[in-house]
Amino acid sequence: TISNTRLPAGEASTSKSLKERRDVDLEIHLQQSKVDFKTKGNMFKKMESLVGVLLLMICFPHSTIQEQDAMSGMETPDREHPLLQSPCKEPTQCCELFGRKYKSGEKLKGVCADIECDNGQWVFTGFFNSKCGQCHIYDDPHFKTFDGYRYDMQGTCSYRVSQTWSEHSLVVGRFKPCNGDASCMDYTIFYDDIHTGIEIDHTMGHDVIVNGESFTVQSNIIGLPIGGHMTQVLAWTAGDCNMFLGSFGLTVKTCPTEIYVWAAPSLYDRLCGLCGTFNGNMNDDFMPCDTVVSYPLNPFPLAFPIDMMIYNQSVSECDPQAINPDNKINTEDPCQLNAVTLARLEEDCVAAFQDIEWPNHDMRTNLLKPATKSCVADLCLMEQNGEPVSALDAWKMQLKEMLERNLQQEVMTVGDENGNYVPGHYGGGKNNIHNQHGCMGPMCNNPAHIKTDFLFEANLGK
Incomplete structure (x- = not known):
């Protein structure tokens, strides 16, 4: 199925408008839901795995989520069953995330950024996990997928940068014209889940919008606040960039002219979008989110990004329904100098x-x-x-x-x-x-x- 998301049409954004966008998107999603971008067989296997997890939780109520996933063959970010949570002996020296408390010196597992609890404060050590996939989109714009394929795409619309097969998480990117025939990063939205939307204007530095409320990312790591409560998304600054560690395996770094997306090992072969599929096979990186058909690799693709567009565009020229892909299969190198x-x-x-x-x-x-x-x-x-x-x-x-x-x-x-x-x-x-x-x-x-x-x-x- 395709997750439907709308980018803000204007500069201002409110909590109500974000909720309205979600309601509209959910309605469209229910009306236009399709088969998962993987095969039906894979989808049924995933459903069977999920049923297996539920049965294991019923049969083994005192086992951890990790243990249940190990028994069912699934992988998830490090989360612990609430029944096994135990308060720290010294609460002021502990950190909390995913509903679990971490002692000083403990690290998050199953994530891409090395995050450690240090006397009640999360600290980013600066290291990244080599087992994670990394996607990079930069300048006007150039792409490197999770699987290492490089291409250029001069689109000026809103696209799925990366989306999980379960649709829990989605990164949307909007591009604007720059350098003549090219385009550059303009606006990014990171949906960690259906309840948490982080809007990043690439010209606004560390000022972002979380569910319609303004927030300034700080150098110290904290959970993004929503309505006075901390979310499961950790945020901090990295030079002139912003880092966001999500709760479903995606880590996002936004900079003035680029964006990085890391995918945890638990998301292997469970992604689609401009960043590719993250399965070690770059040949299917151009596979849209709603089909099992892959476009052939091309250094200057066009038909592929059309299928990667989100349903609700901020400008009418970008409406996917109005674009005829038969007339625009591929583009050519826009550079014509001798x-x-x-x-x-x-x-x-x-x-x-x-x-x-x-x-x-x-x-x-x-x-x-x-x-x-x-x-x-x-x-x-x-x-x-x-x-x-x-x-x-x-x-x-x-x-x-x-x-x-x-x-x-x-x-x-x-x-x-x-x-x-x-x-x-x-x-x-x-x-x-x-x-x-x-x-x-x-x-x-x-x-x-x-x-x-x-x-x-x-x-x-x-």
């Missing part, structure tokens, strides 16, 4: 990134090449649009900052073969890079301040 000009732009991009220090050759290869390609594409569109040299230079500096932030996140993505956080081991320990500093504490919240001096296997240079 080879000589493109070579000059590539030299400019390489020069802009030349003083970045790389921990190893793999990181440099995996990050620098696509960043340079994206940089050339951006500068091409800006030059075609008649932008002054100063604007191109400012954009290159912005791209450099984004690349450095991306590098820091790669450096801080760690884990062992069991998915546990192991400071100093990148990507499951495959590259055996040792972090001399560990980067524990609030310094890690600001990517600009994370230390990256490592013991290199070889001096790779710049």
Whole structure:
């Protein structure tokens, strides 16, 4: 089925309007519900698993949700059955989430950001779980799916960025025109569940809207408040970005010109949207949420995003019912400059990134090449649009900052073969890079301040 969501048509948003949007969306959803984007067989298997969990809860009322899921073959974020909750001996030193109390020193399990309870306060250590999928949408805009496929899509409508098969969680992105023929991130809504909607205007810094109420994200981690009560969504700042850790496995990071989405291992093969399916197979990343048919991979897709549009658009030109996909199967590269000009732009991009220090050759290869390609594409569109040299230079500096932030996140993505956080081991320990500093504490919240001096296997240079 397709989850239906409406982005705000105006600048103002109220709690009532958000509720009205949900009511309208739910009504449309009930009227237009379709088969899940996976096969019917998979859907019935999931239903059987859910029935199994209910039976296990009846038969084993004192077992934890994790134990029941293990018996039924399902995976979920770390939650504990309420019957097993026990108050902490020293309540002031404990943290609470998902209806459970955590002692000081305990960490959240089954999530993508390394969150630890420290004397009653949640702390982000700066590390990310390498077992999670990461999607990245940036600039005007370029996409990297959970499964690693890269493409460009110059749409100026509202799309499903990522949606869980159960429709518990949904990330919606609205794009606006920029750089001539391109588009850029404009507005993001993170629905952790049907009751919790977080609206992020990418031009408003740390000021967001939670169920119609204004809220400023702080450096310390707290549960987002709704009606005087704390939700199950944790929020905190990370430099000039905002971090949101949801309760169903999605973690979202919004920045001025980009958005990251992490998917917990429990969401493996349970996602659809612009970020792909998160199943290790990029060939089905272009599978819409309401069908089992996948569009072929294309660096410049169009028909695929049309099927990824949400039902309720903020502008009439984006109404999916008014677009004929038969006339717009694929788009072409909007960059039309000659080879000589493109070579000059590539030299400019390489020069802009030349003083970045790389921990190893793999990181440099995996990050620098696509960043340079994206940089050339951006500068091409800006030059075609008649932008002054100063604007191109400012954009290159912005791209450099984004690349450095991306590098820091790669450096801080760690884990062992069991998915546990192991400071100093990148990507499951495959590259055996040792972090001399560990980067524990609030310094890690600001990517600009994370230390990256490592013991290199070889001096790779710049």
